[in-house]
Amino acid sequence: xQIKLFKLSIAGFIxxxxxxxxxxxxxxxxxxxxxxxxxxxxxxxxSAKRHGVTLKTCDSEPVNTPGCIQAHGALLVxxxxxxxxxxxxxxxxxxxxxxxxxxxxxxxxxxxxIKHEENLRDMLEQKPLEHxxxxxxxxxxxxxxxxxxxxxxxxxxxxxLEFETTGRTESHPEGNFFMMVQAAVGxxxxxxxxxxxxxxxxxxxxxxxGLDRVMAYRxxxxxHGEVIAESKSDALEPLLGLHYPATDIPQPARExxxxxxxxxLPDATGPLVELLPLANPDNGKALDMTFCALRxxxxxxxxxxxxxxxxxxxxxxxMRDNELWGLIACQHNSPTHFPYQIRxxxxxxxxxxxxxxxxxxxxxxxxxxxxxxxxxxxxxxRSASEGDLLALTAYQPSLLDAIDAGGVALYHLNRWWCIGNxxxxxxxxxxxxxLYEQPELESSDRPIFVTDTLASLCPSAVGxxxxxxxxxxxxxxxxxxxxxIWFRPETMQTVNWAGNPDDKPMISGPxxxxxxxxxxxxxFIESVRGRSLPWLEVEIDAALRLxxxxxxxxxxxxxxxxxxxxxxTRSNEELDAFAYVASxxxxxxxxxxxxxxxxxxxxxxxxxxxxxxRVNNLMRLTVRMDSLLDSLLHYSRxxxxxxxxxxxxxxxxxxxAIEMIxxxxxxxxxxxxxxxxxxxxxxxxxxxxxxYSNLLTNAQKYKRDNHASIEVGYIAADEQAExxxxxxxxxxxxxxxxxxxxxxxxxxxxxxxxxxFKRMHGRDDYGGGVGAGLTIVQKLVQxxxxxxxxxxxxxIGTTFYFTLSSLSVS
Amino acid sequence: xxxxxxDEDFYTLQDAVRFATLPxxxxxxxxxxxxxxxxxxxxxxxxDLPKLVLLDLHTPGDDGRKVLNEIRRDDRFKTLPVIVLxxxxxxxxxxxxxxxxxxxxxxxxxxxGLHLHALQQIFNYWLxxxxxLV
Numbered sequence: 001x002q003i004k005l006f007k008l009s010i011a012g013f014i015x016x017x018x019x020x021x022x023x024x025x026x027x028x029x030x031x032x033x034x035x036x037x038x039x040x041x042x043x044x045x046x047s048a049k050r051h052g053v054t055l056k057t058c059d060s061e062p063v064n065t066p067g068c069i070q071a072h073g074a075l076l077v078x079x080x081x082x083x084x085x086x087x088x089x090x091x092x093x094x095x096x097x098x099x100x101x102x103x104x105x106x107x108x109x110x111x112x113x114i115k116h117e118e119n120l121r122d123m124l125e126q127k128p129l130e131h132x133x134x135x136x137x138x139x140x141x142x143x144x145x146x147x148x149x150x151x152x153x154x155x156x157x158x159x160x161l162e163f164e165t166t167g168r169t170e171s172h173p174e175g176n177f178f179m180m181v182q183a184a185v186g187x188x189x190x191x192x193x194x195x196x197x198x199x200x201x202x203x204x205x206x207x208x209x210g211l212d213r214v215m216a217y218r219x220x221x222x223x224h225g226e227v228i229a230e231s232k233s234d235a236l237e238p239l240l241g242l243h244y245p246a247t248d249i250p251q252p253a254r255e256x257x258x259x260x261x262x263x264x265l266p267d268a269t270g271p272l273v274e275l276l277p278l279a280n281p282d283n284g285k286a287l288d289m290t291f292c293a294l295r296x297x298x299x300x301x302x303x304x305x306x307x308x309x310x311x312x313x314x315x316x317x318x319m320r321d322n323e324l325w326g327l328i329a330c331q332h333n334s335p336t337h338f339p340y341q342i343r344x345x346x347x348x349x350x351x352x353x354x355x356x357x358x359x360x361x362x363x364x365x366x367x368x369x370x371x372x373x374x375x376x377x378x379x380x381x382r383s384a385s386e387g388d389l390l391a392l393t394a395y396q397p398s399l400l401d402a403i404d405a406g407g408v409a410l411y412h413l414n415r416w417w418c419i420g421n422x423x424x425x426x427x428x429x430x431x432x433x434x435l436y437e438q439p440e441l442e443s444s445d446r447p448i449f450v451t452d453t454l455a456s457l458c459p460s461a462v463g464x465x466x467x468x469x470x471x472x473x474x475x476x477x478x479x480x481x482x483x484x485i486w487f488r489p490e491t492m493q494t495v496n497w498a499g500n501p502d503d504k505p506m507i508s509g510p511x512x513x514x515x516x517x518x519x520x521x522x523x524f525i526e527s528v529r530g531r532s533l534p535w536l537e538v539e540i541d542a543a544l545r546l547x548x549x550x551x552x553x554x555x556x557x558x559x560x561x562x563x564x565x566x567x568x569t570r571s572n573e574e575l576d577a578f579a580y581v582a583s584x585x586x587x588x589x590x591x592x593x594x595x596x597x598x599x600x601x602x603x604x605x606x607x608x609x610x611x612x613x614r615v616n617n618l619m620r621l622t623v624r625m626d627s628l629l630d631s632l633l634h635y636s637r638x639x640x641x642x643x644x645x646x647x648x649x650x651x652x653x654x655x656x657a658i659e660m661i662x663x664x665x666x667x668x669x670x671x672x673x674x675x676x677x678x679x680x681x682x683x684x685x686x687x688x689x690x691x692y693s694n695l696l697t698n699a700q701k702y703k704r705d706n707h708a709s710i711e712v713g714y715i716a717a718d719e720q721a722e723x724x725x726x727x728x729x730x731x732x733x734x735x736x737x738x739x740x741x742x743x744x745x746x747x748x749x750x751x752x753x754x755x756x757f758k759r760m761h762g763r764d765d766y767g768g769g770v771g772a773g774l775t776i777v778q779k780l781v782q783x784x785x786x787x788x789x790x791x792x793x794x795x796i797g798t799t800f801y802f803t804l805s806s807l808s809v810s
Numbered sequence: 811x812x813x814x815x816x817d818e819d820f821y822t823l824q825d826a827v828r829f830a831t832l833p834x835x836x837x838x839x840x841x842x843x844x845x846x847x848x849x850x851x852x853x854x855x856x857x858d859l860p861k862l863v864l865l866d867l868h869t870p871g872d873d874g875r876k877v878l879n880e881i882r883r884d885d886r887f888k889t890l891p892v893i894v895l896x897x898x899x900x901x902x903x904x905x906x907x908x909x910x911x912x913x914x915x916x917x918x919x920x921x922x923g924l925h926l927h928a929l930q931q932i933f934n935y936w937l938x939x940x941x942x943l944v
Contacts, residue, residue: 591897633899
């Protein structure tokens with residue numbers, strides 16, 4: 001079997017079809033045909049020319065022992081010990097000037113002359129020729145006037161001589177040619193990326209061979225292939241960027257390239273020439289032609305090339321760490337020659353390409369890594385300056401510009417922040433729940449989960465293949481469920497697949513039914529359904545490092561919070577000290593003043609009435625000053641005291657407040673109605689009682705006539721009710737209210753009433769007071785995470801509304 | 811024994827003692843240091859230990875807190891009734907005093923009449939009703 005990109009393709013199709021029709025098995029790559037199959041050639045030595053293959057027998061085709069060579073050259077098999085000719089290709093008369101039958105049993109000198117026979121003997125003794133095709137000499141003194149390059153290698157106790165026309169010396173004079181190869185190799189020394197490197201390789205090879213099309217074909221981790229570089233004549237359709245199913249190149253074909261550096265097929269349309277005899281007369285075995293440049297190609301492949309319009313092909317492997325990484329595949333539209341010189345140059349370039357590949361890979365990975373790191377770093381810096389992780393998804397460049405993905409979802413601050421193509425929030429939630437169960441994410445140093453077939457692992461991801469076949473996820477805060485997920489779509493949606501849906505599914509060829517690329521394509525779709533391109537190690541590393549950056553951000557934010565808290569504590573302590581001064585140092589003289597005024601009043605009975613009034617005023621002022629200081633102190637404490645949240649029965653709380661202000665006393669001139677039972681609510685009940693006592697005190701004070709009618713109640717979160725002046729923050733929260741039928745407050749004063757020591761009326765009107773009650777109410781409500789506001793009409797009454805935290809219990 | 815740096819407050823206290831017609835003699839310290847010094851002087855056997863210690867919290871030098879601590883740390887004074895009289899109604903102060911062995915905490919009212927009344931009550935209770943170690 002000859003091997004070549006398109007040859008491989010058809011081999012894949014054939015193998016597929018066999019499996020499909022004969023076994024209906026899912027995995028077809030390494031299956032073998034049943035041994036009891038009756039082969040047309042039975043026990044006889046095989047000849048590709050004589051026996052050919054059909055769809056049914058192609059798997060049994062002895063590709064390494066086709067018994068035939070390509071017609072453009074001649075081949076002799078020599079016994080290694082005495083260099084006698086054991087087998088000869090049937091075309092020796094045409095190529096070498098002597099009929100094959102006349103050569104059998106003759107010493108090789110009969111063809112190459114005594115001198116070259118001696119050369120060969122020396123080479124066989126001195127050079128390692130086993131499986132190693134080596135140029136021996138150029139034969140020029142032939143009767144037919146031809147000039148032939150002779151290559152030799154040994155295998156299984158025989159020496160194989162291949163004769164091919166020396167070619168191309170006109171277009172590549174010897175000196176120039178080697179300089180050209182040398183220059184080409186030189187240009188391949190500094191690869192910057194895999195694709196540009198492979199592009200360079202294809203250009204160099206095309207320059208040397210002059211072929212119509214040279215492609216670099218790369219195998220992905222799932223073994224499917226992609227044309228990553230192409231150099232071609234303008235007349236040809238480009239194949240660059242096309243992807244080929246893995247099955248197009250079966251495993252046995254891949255294995256061959258681990259042993260060979262080049263497979264030439266200069267004239268795919270040319271006839272096959274049998275060896276005479278087909279089997280080695282010494283041992284009855286067919287010649288193993290694995291390493292023969294002239295090895296006859298499978299008709300399956302030559303036919304396929306003919307269908308493609310290609311008449312010649314040349315294929316070289318690109319190896320990486322002893323694995324087949326890709327192929328350099330060349331084709332030409334007319335039969336051509338691949339003289340030894342050209343083949344040697346191409347082999348050299350393939351070897352250089354293989355050696356340099358790692359450098360190219362490294363350079364590319366480094367560039368990719370740097371790009372990812374650079375963007376991640378930029379994002380982290382932006383996040384740090386904004387104090388928030390949202391910068392990761394909100395700007396350009398974003399997370400999508402770093403690791404190659406279709407979408408990214410970040411769970412942060414109790415919601416998803418997404419960019420690109422990601423599943424719906426509900427689906428993300430389900431996926432996050434599932435991810436948290438994966439042991440990989442529990443690792444302390446590498447909490448990362450990677451898959452390229454999510455739906456096969458996670459039931460809730462079935463149906464999301466188009467955007468989430470591949471998932472790369474990392475956790476940056478288990479406690480707060482901080483999660484970062486990259487998504488990759490199904491491979492088949494991201495690449496251009498070779499294979500035209502309009503092709504007829506089956507075509508009939510001279511050797512029976514053939515599969516078209518379309519069938520292969522459809523089969524392949526099944527094998528890549530739900531699978532994304534795999535995540536690279538550099539991408540996983542980049543994700544882990546981004547996670548570290550985020551952790552640093554979170555930690556440094558934590559540190560900043562700690563600093564702020566320390567600052568806050570300090571300023572609270574300073575406030576305390578200030579309040580202390582207010583309390584002690586201001587009150588002490590006040591007490592003294594009061595004392596002297598008191599004594600004045602007591603001891604100087606003779607003081608006239610007017611002075612008595614003055615002294616009385618003096619004493620009253622000191623008491624008032626004292627109240628002001630008390631309110632100030634209380635206010636400052638309300639802002640700082642720790643709240644003690646518990647489920648409080650607000651009925652009891654309100655009753656206590658009413659009791660405190662004495663509104664239930666017989667002569668209180670005040671009635672308080674509670675139209676329905678108050679709820680149980682999570683709050684600091686002492687503080688809420690203070691809210692109520694202050695509001696009730698106000699309601700009681702600012703009555704219109706001699707009687708205050710007060711209502712205490714609430715509006716449930718979902719209740720249909722008017723909520724006048726309610727701030728946006730109160731939406732969806734339970735609202736408490738205290739309503740009176742008092743004098744009312746002008747709308748322009750709605751804000752003013754909450755200001756400390758601000759009174760709306762004369763100092764001693766409406767029972768006096770220092771004007772701190774509502775300020776303290778506001779502070780207490782704020783401490784509960786709520787709002788307080790009011791609605792009022794002059795002469796009708798006022799309603800104070802407030803919310804507490806949203807944690808309603810019942 | 812009275813620790814009081816404010817003269818007016820001390821006068822009020824004297825008035826209260828007088829109105830309560832108590833036979834006790836008042837020893838005044840204006841700073842915490844002086845208070846501790848006097849107490850230790852008296853404990854040297856030259857004089858009797860005071861029946862009652864009244865402490866203002868905010869005083870020059872060692873303040874009332876320090877004095878309270880020292881009194882409660884000293885075996886000789888452990889049984890002394892210590893009453894704190896302060897302008898502060900800060901819960902932190904109140905908690906501190908009770909935690910550190912004060913027998914009572916009183917906030918001094920600004921109103922002179924109330925102030926006088928409160929002091930008289932204190933004297934009547936501690937020097938009249940309550941049984942003290944002789």
